[in-house]
Amino acid sequence: xxxxxxxxxxxxxxxxxxxxxxxxxxxxxxxxxxxxxxxxxxxxxxxxxxxxxxxxxxxxxxxxxxxxxxxxxxxxxxxxxxxxxxxxxxxxxxxxxxxxxxxxxxxxxxxxxxxxxxxxxxxxxxxxxxxxxxxxx
Amino acid sequence: xxxxxxxxxxxxxxxxxxxxxxxxxxxxxxxxxxxxxxxxxxxxxxxxxxxxxxxxxxxxxxxxxxxxxxxxxxxxxxxxxxxxxxxxxxxxxxxxxxxxxxxxxxxxxxxxxxxxxxxxxxxxxxxxxxxxxxxxxxxxxxxxxxxxxxxxxxxxxxxxxxxxxxxxxxxxxxxxxxxxxxxxxxxxxxxxxxxxxxxxxxxxxxxxxxxxxxxxxxxxxxxxxxxxxxxxxxxxxxxxxxxxxxxxxxxxxxxxxxxxxxxxxxxxxxxxxxxxxxxxxxxxxxxxxxxxxxxxxxxxxxxxxxxxxxxxxxxxxxxxxxxxxxxxxxxxxxxxxxxxxxxxxxxxxxxxxxxxxxxxxxxxxxxxxxxxxxxxxxxxxxxxxxxxxxxxxxxxxxxxxxxxxxxxxxxxxxxxxxxxxx
Numbered sequence: 001x002x003x004x005x006x007x008x009x010x011x012x013x014x015x016x017x018x019x020x021x022x023x024x025x026x027x028x029x030x031x032x033x034x035x036x037x038x039x040x041x042x043x044x045x046x047x048x049x050x051x052x053x054x055x056x057x058x059x060x061x062x063x064x065x066x067x068x069x070x071x072x073x074x075x076x077x078x079x080x081x082x083x084x085x086x087x088x089x090x091x092x093x094x095x096x097x098x099x100x101x102x103x104x105x106x107x108x109x110x111x112x113x114x115x116x117x118x119x120x121x122x123x124x125x126x127x128x129x130x131x132x133x134x135x136x137x
Numbered sequence: 138x139x140x141x142x143x144x145x146x147x148x149x150x151x152x153x154x155x156x157x158x159x160x161x162x163x164x165x166x167x168x169x170x171x172x173x174x175x176x177x178x179x180x181x182x183x184x185x186x187x188x189x190x191x192x193x194x195x196x197x198x199x200x201x202x203x204x205x206x207x208x209x210x211x212x213x214x215x216x217x218x219x220x221x222x223x224x225x226x227x228x229x230x231x232x233x234x235x236x237x238x239x240x241x242x243x244x245x246x247x248x249x250x251x252x253x254x255x256x257x258x259x260x261x262x263x264x265x266x267x268x269x270x271x272x273x274x275x276x277x278x279x280x281x282x283x284x285x286x287x288x289x290x291x292x293x294x295x296x297x298x299x300x301x302x303x304x305x306x307x308x309x310x311x312x313x314x315x316x317x318x319x320x321x322x323x324x325x326x327x328x329x330x331x332x333x334x335x336x337x338x339x340x341x342x343x344x345x346x347x348x349x350x351x352x353x354x355x356x357x358x359x360x361x362x363x364x365x366x367x368x369x370x371x372x373x374x375x376x377x378x379x380x381x382x383x384x385x386x387x388x389x390x391x392x393x394x395x396x397x398x399x400x401x402x403x404x405x406x407x408x409x410x411x412x413x414x415x416x417x418x419x420x421x422x423x424x425x426x427x428x429x430x431x432x433x434x435x436x437x438x439x440x441x442x443x444x445x446x447x448x449x450x451x452x453x454x455x456x457x458x459x460x461x462x463x464x465x466x467x468x469x470x471x472x473x474x475x476x477x478x479x480x481x482x483x484x485x486x487x488x489x490x491x492x493x494x495x496x497x498x499x500x501x502x503x504x505x506x507x508x509x510x511x512x513x514x515x516x517x518x519x520x521x522x523x524x525x526x527x528x529x530x531x532x533x534x535x536x537x538x539x540x541x542x543x544x545x546x547x548x549x550x551x552x553x554x555x556x557x558x559x
Contacts, residue, residue: 011470019543032557033556035501035502040541065466065470
């Protein structure tokens with residue numbers, strides 16, 4: 001299979017590889033996929049509590065080159081966006097940017113899922129945190 | 138606490154002295170032709186182009202002579218007689234002819250066929266087709282090491298069993314089945330034993346008499362011969378085996394395989410067999426040495442690397458390993474100056490990981506992480522060292538990228554994780 005130049009670039013020089021502290025209230029973690037299916041993505045975001053802007057994003061991916069590229073691209077795209085803006089990212093945009101062939105579309109779907117899962121995790125933490133703060137006051 | 142991983146960008150690789158890139162290490166898929174084979178074939182394209190079936194002029198005689206010399210060479214390599222060798226277009230045709238030919242010829246006697254789940258698709262899909270025509274097929278499981286359990290085989294045999302078809306050497310994991318014992322069990326019960334010996338002939342000693350083989354598939358391009366040519370061994374006595382043709386026509390090859398003979402290809406197959414007869418013993422020692430060196434270097438540089446299939450009963454040139462926490466296709470991408478195969482679903486047309494590895498009980502996760510190295514006649518020690526270094530470096534890089542590796546290092550039991558699969 002021939003890979004697009006952008007997939008090769010992300011594979012060879014992946015952006016934002018690493019981990020954020022998953023216990024921090026500012027961090028949301030998304031872990032999607034399954035080893036049996038050959039793809040697991042972990043995408044983390046660090047959100048500014050005042051502005052809701054995603055200030056940092058990290059990923060780690062077990063999967064084919066297209067899966068690595070999709071998640072690497074996803075971290076680039078979410079950085080600097082608010083969580084609501086990040087939720088607007090569609091897998092089809094990832095497909096277009098990376099010129100993924102039809103058999104690799106599931107990689108882009110997984111990347112979109114990873115973004116949503118990370119934001120969902122972060123939102124859950126905010127819901128828990130707020131009443132607690134009120135109670136403390 | 139955040140961790141930043143500085144992944145080393147994939148470097149441009151410079152071939153060390155004596156290594157020409159890309160390195161070919163996929164000799165179970167096909168082998169390059171030996172130059173001596175090509176040399177032997179060349180006259181049969183232009184000068185000796187005659188139809189081997191033309192009996193009344195010198196052009197035909199020259200073609201026939203080339204074919205008969207080849208037949209002797211093939212027969213000699215496997216301990217057969219010349220009348221027992223039928224030329225075909227390759228091992229897929231040989232498997233089809235053997236299985237369908239026996240099934241039709243012996244249908245009055247019974248309708249039961251036994252095979253194994255790790256067979257090549259040429260055998261499995263042929264058996265599946267026969268099921269549509271009313272034949273009953275038993276697909277034997279294999280043990281963790283890839284070997285068929287002879288007790289399972291005995292239990293599967295009944296008075297309607299006409300054929301057992303079990304491969305000699307597996308194309309993915311290189312595991313060698315106990316063919317002599319299987320043949321003996323078949324012989325005792327009057328059942329015909331076919332073996333797909335595509336990966337075995339020319340690599341390890343193959344003797345149809347010592348190993349109790351009745352019908353055997355042979356391919357040229359797996360042993361440094363040309364593509365598009367193969368042979369089927371069909372036993373003539375003790376017992377005499379008959380098969381029905383599946384290609385009808387001019388009655389070539391004693392009526393078992395009609396069609397004008399591929400004379401240059403057959404000459405090439407013959408030469409490949411002649412070379413194997415001479416050099417196999419020495420070559421298999423060299424290949425096993427290179428293969429062991431590759432294994433030792435890879436396993437010395439990485440943890441959590443698993444060999445798939447029996448180590449003891451294995452082709453000398455085969456190494457099939459799973460690299461935990463790394464997906465096979467991404468690994469192939471990282472070692473793109475090395476030609477090998479992966480059992481990962483991403484590299485197959487079906488999006489399923491290797492059915493052979495699954496049959497061994499290898500989890501889907503490790504099947505996705507497997508790489509098959511197939512060493513051959515033209516591989517060198519310098520190539521092995523280069524490949525081992527590149528594999529260790531790429532697996533290490535991809536593990537730094539792998540959430541599974543990170544979780545495993547944190548002590549998470551990956552089996553107990555509830556995965557949010559799609």
